[in-house]
Amino acid sequence: MNISTNSLIDVLFVILTCELPVTATDVMEIEPIRCELQRRGEDKYQSICTVN
Secondary structure: OOOOHHHHHHHHHHHHHOOOOOOHHHHHHHHHHHHHHHHHHHHHHHHHHOOO
């Protein structure tokens, strides 16, 4: 994904702060965002913990 982490968080925030109940379509949109944010977090953590 070539979308910045901040943009992904913004999209997730908009979906979750809507006053309507979360629908199956919302879940389908949220899941790839969640997975990408988790992957980026793991990449960041692994790069911090890597010893040369």
